[in-house]
Amino acid sequence: MNQQHVTTEQLIDYLHGELAPGDDAEILQHLEHCGACALAYDEQARVSEALRAYARMSERELPQGVVNRIWDRIDREERSPSWGARIAAFWRPAIAVPVAALLVIGIFFGYSATHRTPITTIDASYYLQDHAAITGTVPFSEGIIVPSGMGSNAPATTTADATSPKLSGSLVADAR
């Protein structure tokens, strides 16, 4: 430290008593022997002194008008609270708890009403498929069931139930 000059930052920290005790002592020692750094320190100290002098010079009394406005505002707020305060007061537990409970119940029933589980229905084609499957396992039955993909080997076919919209050609039956 004795050989190296003190930086402005160190001087500012030293001036404000913000250095660790060891560093503080080193700078003090350096300033005693280094005229240039001592001058730099004096200048920093004068900045602080000038600021405090300016603060003293420019000091003002608190205007009475400010004090009056503070109390007026408090009186006004006490007499007629803001909407925010009214809502906050309304939203006390005695009201908030039942309202919250009603909301929960309402949401539950509302959801149940709009999201009903659909009733399981059995499509007509299921019965046809079932029937076809059973018939297919019985040799010499009246109708021979041929899967639609069996193409050219199949005899002339027609739909088992031409009126069923669900039976879209997956199963065909011999019309004979």
Add this chain to the structure above:
Amino acid sequence: MAAPRKPFDPPTPEQVAFLERAIEEHGKATYNFALRLTHNEADARDLTQEAFIRVYRAWRSFQPGTSFVSWIYRIVTNLYRDELRRRKGRYQEEIPEDNAPQQYGGERPLAVEPIEELVEAQLGETMSKALDALSPDQRQVIVLADIEEYSYQEIAEIVGCSIGTVRSRLHRARQQLRKLVEHFSAAK
């Protein structure tokens, strides 16, 4: 910490007495702090009024044994920051610049010392202009460190930033202030 007063609860005599005492003992200091921070009388009056309203509302959150002045300065600082932000981003956090330390002494010439040359009559005007030309952040840290003489730790608590930020902000602010004082002194 006691529970805060519920809305519509009538003010207690203790609450009213707390505010009366706060204004009487610290009203002037708070107003002057607001004045130095804002450099504007109208803003300082509004800021002081709003700060004491907050003190009144939150009086129970003040912890006895701690510094009331630090508490209300923190309130003033926060209100000022909010107000500046509200005025469409006039308040901007400082962007850290080159923090390379400046070396004094040696071959480097010492800076001119305009402050020493200022007579008291000039000091007020020059310093006022120089402080006014600083950014709100820089003005705030100089006021707290050099006029109010708070430690870096206390300033960090009041402003709501780290000690490192306080330190670097103060270093830059003081260097900037010196340049501004030189500028305004030369302009006379």
